Amino acid sequence: MSFKFSVHGHAYVYRHPGPGTDDIINRQSETFSQSVAKDLGVDDTFVYEDEHEGWKISRFIEGCEQLDYHNPEHVRQAMSLIRALHDSGAKSRWNFDVMGKARDILELLRAHACPMQPDYEQLNATMEKVDACVKSDRDEPCTTITT
8 A cells, every 4th residue: 555645845655565565575675675776876766664564655756657568668768777776786685586476476466366467478478488588598696686
């Protein structure tokens, strides 16, 4: 659950973790990564996160658009930010298996009979192919920023 609030004319977003999110999100890793992203200038909205409880405060951005992975410009911008994190040299003590986590989340969604995105099957097939290519292309997983 998230909501917008204002203090001294500045707008913020408070995120309260939902039930079950602790099963899929490592809050210490998330807090670490958010701090690094802020320090690198990748995300200047981050204000604070409680790494034990999971609540977070961020600056509100008026007119912000949700990522549309069908929009090439959105994807280019997202990949540029990911590259900045990847190339930063920052080290994390946590590992993150993107596809493993996606499979865990999918299992939780199915267990709760949640609706899937209309193009889920096609997107998942593409993600599986990319994951297989990535794993076959390197000997060691990246040890830089992970959440």
